[in-house]
Amino acid sequence: MSPTASPYAGRFAPSPTGPLHAGSLVAALASWLDARAHGGRWLVRIEDVDTPRCVPGATETILAQLAACGLVPDEAPLRQSDRGGLYQAALDALQRAGRAYPCGCSRKDIELFWAAQGRPVDRHADAVYPGTCRDGLQGKAARAWRLRCGAPGKPLVIDWTDRRLGAQRQDVKHAVGDFVLKRADGLWAYQLAVVVDDAAQGITHIVRGEDLADSTARQIHLQQALGLPRPVYLHTPLVMAADGEKLSKQTGAQAVATGDALAALQGATAVLGFGLEASAPSVPTLLACAVAAWRQRWGADLSRSAPGTPAPPAD
Numbered sequence: 001m002s003p004t005a006s007p008y009a010g011r012f013a014p015s016p017t018g019p020l021h022a023g024s025l026v027a028a029l030a031s032w033l034d035a036r037a038h039g040g041r042w043l044v045r046i047e048d049v050d051t052p053r054c055v056p057g058a059t060e061t062i063l064a065q066l067a068a069c070g071l072v073p074d075e076a077p078l079r080q081s082d083r084g085g086l087y088q089a090a091l092d093a094l095q096r097a098g099r100a101y102p103c104g105c106s107r108k109d110i111e112l113f114w115a116a117q118g119r120p121v122d123r124h125a126d127a128v129y130p131g132t133c134r135d136g137l138q139g140k141a142a143r144a145w146r147l148r149c150g151a152p153g154k155p156l157v158i159d160w161t162d163r164r165l166g167a168q169r170q171d172v173k174h175a176v177g178d179f180v181l182k183r184a185d186g187l188w189a190y191q192l193a194v195v196v197d198d199a200a201q202g203i204t205h206i207v208r209g210e211d212l213a214d215s216t217a218r219q220i221h222l223q224q225a226l227g228l229p230r231p232v233y234l235h236t237p238l239v240m241a242a243d244g245e246k247l248s249k250q251t252g253a254q255a256v257a258t259g260d261a262l263a264a265l266q267g268a269t270a271v272l273g274f275g276l277e278a279s280a281p282s283v284p285t286l287l288a289c290a291v292a293a294w295r296q297r298w299g300a301d302l303s304r305s306a307p308g309t310p311a312p313p314a315d
C-alpha cells in the first residue's frame with residue numbers, strides 16, 4: 001500500500017543503543033500500521049543524542065531488521081546527531097521568552113535539598129527538581145538548562161487523552177519539576193529533541209511504547225511553550241520479561257532475527273491484541289492482514305483522532 005496525500009505523519013524513533021527486540025518491534029509495527037491504516041507517511045528517526053549510550057552499528061542493524069520485517073520508511077531516516085542547530089534555536093527561543101533558565105545543581109545538591117526536607121530521594125528514582133536556580137544561579141556555575149514548569153507555588157496540570165489508555169493527567173511540577181532541556185554534559189535532553197523533531201517533521205500521530213506515556217505531559221508542556229501543535233498519542237502495551245520487568249536492551253532482550261521476521265511480527269501482532277499466526281504465511285501477507293485488523297480495532301478512532309493546532313503558551 002503506498003502512502004497518499006493524507007496529512008497523517010507517524011514515526012518510529014529508536015535510540016541506537018542496541019538491536020531491535022520484541023518490545024521495540026511492537027512500537028515499530030504499531031506506528032507503521034497506524035500510518036498505513038490512515039493512508040499516511042511513516043518515518044524513522046534515529047534518536048542518537050545520548051551518545052554515551054549509543055552502540056556503533058546499531059542504527060544499521062535496526063534499519064536492516066525493520067526492512068526484513070517489511071517496515072520501510074517513506075523518507076530517508078533522520079539522525080538527531082545532525083540536528084543540534086534546531087535544538088539550540090528552540091532553547092534560545094525559550095530562553096528569550098524567560099521560560100528556560102540555567103541550573104547549577106548537581107544530583108547530589110538536589111538529594112541534599114530533599115534530605116533536608118525530610119523526604120530523601122529513592123535511589124532508583126529521578127529526583128523532582130525543587131526549582132533552586134529558578135531565580136538565579138546563587139553563585140554556582142551553570143551546568144544544565146531547565147524549563148520552567150508553572151508559576152511559583154502553583155501546580156502545572158497537563159490533561160491529555162491517549163487513544164488506548166484514555167484520559168491522562170499529570171501535575172508536571174509535582175511529578176518532575178522544572179525538567180532538563182540541555183544536560184550538564186552538554187548533550188541535548190530527549191524531551192527537547194523529541195518535541196522539536198516531531199514538530200519539524202510534521203508528525204501528527206505518535207504511536208510508541210507505554211513506558212513513554214509518563215513523558216507525554218512534559219512534552220505537551222514543551223510544545224505549548226514553543227507554540228507547537230500537539231500530536232495525537234497512542235501508547236502500546238509493553239512486552240514483559242520473565243521476571244516481570246519491561247523487556248529492554250538493558251535486561252538482555254534477544255534481538256529480532258532478520259531471518260525469522262515472520263515469527264517476530266506474529267509475536268508483535270499478538271501483543272497488539274490480534275494474533276495472526278494462522279492466517280499469515282509470509283511477511284507481506286501478515287502486514288496486509290495486520291493493517292486490516294488495525295483498521296477494525298481502531299476504525300472509529302481513525303476519523304476522530306485529528307491532531308491539535310498550536311496551543312497558546314501556558315505557564
Ligand code: GLU
Binds near residue numbers: 012014015047208209
Ligand atoms: N528514542 C526513544 C526510545 O527509544 C523513543 C522516543 C519516542 O518514541 O518518543 O525509547
